Amino acid sequence: MTDADKINILIKEGEGLTVEFKERFSARIDEDIVAFANTKGGVILLGVRDDRTISGEKLTNDLKARINSVARNCNPPVQVKIKQFQNVIAIEVPQGEEKPYNCSSGYFRRLDGTTQKMTNHELRIMFQEHEATPFEEKVNKDVTWDDISKEKIQGFLKEADVSIRKIVPRDILTSLSIARDERITNAGVLFFAKNPRKFILQSQMTLIAFKGRDRVHIYDRQDVQDDLLTQFNAAVFFLMKHLNRRSEIKGINRKDIYEIPFEALREAIANAIIHRDYSMRGTSLMVEVYDDRVEIINPGVFPGAKKKDFGKISVRRNEHIADLFFRMDKVERAGTGIRRMKEAMVTAELPTPHIRQTDFYTITFKRPVETGAEKGVESWEKKLGGKGAEYTTQKTTQKTTQKTTQKILEAIAKKSDITQKELAAVIGITEDGVKYHITRLRKKGVLKRIGPDKGGHWEIVDV
Numbered sequence: 001m002t003d004a005d006k007i008n009i010l011i012k013e014g015e016g017l018t019v020e021f022k023e024r025f026s027a028r029i030d031e032d033i034v035a036f037a038n039t040k041g042g043v044i045l046l047g048v049r050d051d052r053t054i055s056g057e058k059l060t061n062d063l064k065a066r067i068n069s070v071a072r073n074c075n076p077p078v079q080v081k082i083k084q085f086q087n088v089i090a091i092e093v094p095q096g097e098e099k100p101y102n103c104s105s106g107y108f109r110r111l112d113g114t115t116q117k118m119t120n121h122e123l124r125i126m127f128q129e130h131e132a133t134p135f136e137e138k139v140n141k142d143v144t145w146d147d148i149s150k151e152k153i154q155g156f157l158k159e160a161d162v163s164i165r166k167i168v169p170r171d172i173l174t175s176l177s178i179a180r181d182e183r184i185t186n187a188g189v190l191f192f193a194k195n196p197r198k199f200i201l202q203s204q205m206t207l208i209a210f211k212g213r214d215r216v217h218i219y220d221r222q223d224v225q226d227d228l229l230t231q232f233n234a235a236v237f238f239l240m241k242h243l244n245r246r247s248e249i250k251g252i253n254r255k256d257i258y259e260i261p262f263e264a265l266r267e268a269i270a271n272a273i274i275h276r277d278y279s280m281r282g283t284s285l286m287v288e289v290y291d292d293r294v295e296i297i298n299p300g301v302f303p304g305a306k307k308k309d310f311g312k313i314s315v316r317r318n319e320h321i322a323d324l325f326f327r328m329d330k331v332e333r334a335g336t337g338i339r340r341m342k343e344a345m346v347t348a349e350l351p352t353p354h355i356r357q358t359d360f361y362t363i364t365f366k367r368p369v370e371t372g373a374e375k376g377v378e379s380w381e382k383k384l385g386g387k388g389a390e391y392t393t394q395k396t397t398q399k400t401t402q403k404t405t406q407k408i409l410e411a412i413a414k415k416s417d418i419t420q421k422e423l424a425a426v427i428g429i430t431e432d433g434v435k436y437h438i439t440r441l442r443k444k445g446v447l448k449r450i451g452p453d454k455g456g457h458w459e460i461v462d463v
């Protein structure tokens with residue numbers, strides 16, 4: 001495969017952990033250069049738009065000198081390689097050996113497909129320990145290209161919405177930075193090996209449903225010993241099988257609503273897979289369903305991060321695995337996962353997830369009501385009666401919902417034409433959360449919309 005072919009594959013795959021598109025040169029590429037040097041290295045493609053179309057950029061002697069000058073002015077200086085491929089310029093940035101690197105604008109790092117500025121707190125956490133080569137980046141010497149599944153690569157490309165006619169495993173894994181020097185890293189094995197557990201024994205997930213609230217009586221169990229995408233999908237289907245749900249019909253469409261918001265559960269499963277310590281032998285990622293809760297237990301702790309940091313900063317153990325999940329749109333933007341889980345639970349009027357960290361990282365989601373006959377509490381399914389009736393949640397959650405509603409009404413009182421996007425920014429929740437609360441207020445007759453969505457305004461009704 002020629003270098004030009006490699007560039008074409010990178011463009012088709014889109015931006016990610018190690019790839020950045022720039023329509024034209026700007027001196028601000030120093031931020032991307034230090035971000036790549038501080039993370040896993042990467043390539044900046046000049047002359048490519050964010051939508052993967054080529055705008056074109058020509059490498060002149062003057063432009064080459066300007067790029068080299070920007071890289072040399074980083075601290076420490078970064079040695080880059082600059083090449084022209086048809087109408088695209090490739091700036092190759094190596095992973096730095098003298099981290100941390102900074103430029104005139106500060107310290108930056110690469111997260112998913114974006115360059116982000118680090119706070120002083122993040123900087124201390126990220127570099128307080130000079131970590132050896134992470135497990136996911138280590139070359140697995142026992143694996144050959146015959147052990148890699150084309151079908152799994154095709155499945156990944158489909159999930160990532162990437163169309164590549166001819167699948168050459170060596171080219172795809174190299175472009176994704178999970179193979180180097182003709183050898184496959186552990187991240188490549190975990191995602192694309194025909195039998196990952198043959199090479200990494202702890203590559204497994206255990207799904208268990210218990211009868212009651214204790215780890216005693218098992219009535220369903222599934223051990224998933226396959227690639228990470230298969231593990232993710234298996235966990236999602238297992239929870240769909242064991243959680244109660246009701247249906248809402250709007251027009252001709254039917255929507256299943258689970259007792260715990262599924263967007264929160266999916267985010268939690270993906271985060272557990274991404275942050276797991278795969279070097280811990282004899283462990284398994286656990287998803288456990290009880291009568292009163294769901295627990296996701298992840299081997300290993302977040303490197304350097306404390307509980308108070310969860311949801312505020314993103315410190316990742318497995319950058320490449322995270323990049324692959326981001327490309328498949330299985331996780332939200334870095335650093336927002338825990339916050340979004342909490343918002344989804346509050347919107348559903350449920351307690352926010354409880355996080356516990358020891359040698360394992362555990363996140364617990366409370367189910368809406370206790371099941372069984374104790375204290376005469378009916379099951380969620382029976383209480384709803386299949387008709388979508390409201391169910392009671394803890395008083396703390398009700399208070400949180402009331403506070404959010406009050407903030408929305410106060411914001412509308414100050415600015416009647418405020419948009420849902422603006423409300424989300426003011427209150428600090430997602431647009432979906434704002435939409436949920438506004439819908440409730442309109443149904444109760446507290447809020448009216450006057451005029452069209454664009455150009456109209458809100459009116460608070462005295463009741």
